[in-house]
Amino acid sequence: MSMANSARFCKCVKLLSVNRQSIFKCDRRCLSSLERGEIRMNVFDRKTKRLQRDRTALMNDYKIYEYIKEEIGYRLADRVGDIKREFPILVDLGCGRGYVSKHLLKDTVKTIYQCELSKKMLEQSEVSPEVPTYRLVADEEYFPFKDNSLDIVVSSLSLHWVNDLPGCFKQVFRALKQDGVFLGCMFGGDTLFELRVALQLAEQEREGGFAAHVSPFTDARDLGNLLSRAGYVMTTLDVDEMRIVYPSIYELMHDLKGMGENNCAWSRKLSLRRDTIAAASAIYKEMYGEEKGVQATFQIIYFIGWKPHPSHRRPAERGSQQASIKDIANITELNENMTEDEIRAAIEKLMEKDDPNKT
DSSP states (O other), X not given: XXXXXXXXXXXXXXXXXXXXXXXXXXXXXXXXXXXXXXXXXXXXXXXXXXXXXXXHHTOTTGGGGOHHHHHHHHHHHHHHHHSOSOEEEEEEETOTTTTTGGGOOTTTEEEEEEEESOHHHHHTOOOXXXXXXXXXXXXXXXXXXXXXXXXXXEEESOGGXXXXXXXXXXXXXXXXXXXXXXXXXXXXXXXXXXXXXXXXXXXXXXXXXOOBOSOOOBOHHHHHHHHHHHTOEEEEXXXXXXXXXXXXXXXXXXXXXXXXXXXOBTTBOSOOOHHHHHHHHHHHXXXXXXXXXEEEEEEEEEEEEEOOOTTSOOOOOTTOOSSOGGGGGGOTTOOTTOOHHHHHHHHHHHHHHHOTTOO
């Protein structure tokens, strides 16, 4: 995106946010990390991804392809509800058709901003029946909100298409208030590994080499490191898997296209030969076939990170412990019939024995 395009993008946001200017950046601050002289990865063609999502919006039966995003969006909204707090402003980053927002209630959130790269898909987004919602055409790589202006940011199955993921995390971090929370999920590294293997083996056999047909995904360890480097504290990650059975590889690829999840990497191969697809289908069925069809794995990584606040608990200083874990083996008086108070007294007795100066 050029500097001129970035400025036009920010002005569009301003036009969509009448009387709510205080939480949006000015044009100058919407410059990309590349324009600020920083180095970033450029793996995905974001324009192609927008067009892919636009095409799904033109499908009359687009709702039948939403089963994965609907389920994960509901689960993520449930996690928002698990945080016993009221959030005045929530941003749904990469909202799609409102998979998360439509499940949120007024007891948890007071105002929602839905941000989506595809304008056509955004026009089809569902909103919460209880919470005022504002729609913004916004790219995840150019977060349009001011520093210290948001209480919570959520993102469901959108960030795996972002080139500058570290930059995105930092922009969200700066936009959050102290004690604000970033809660989201994205596809993990084992997603569609069956499809990746089948296509690679088929192309190697029929064409003497293979290209990337499945997008590269991050793993939980790398995601945790990126969150920590961006400044988040009390980060927590957990991994879930969904295994779905399709009649064949053809139905799987057709559904991925209907979801808008077809590959948009710059290095992708633009077409597949018919004989290669046929070979991949046979390999897929042989390696991962079941009685009713073939299995496809979708790995989802959930994450949560908080912006630091003085009220947060901090780890104890190094060397401040008063007893060593290895000394527990020396407590011969412990037995399964002791009460909790008796166990605590035995441990305190051991600590006094190790430290004769303690009164």
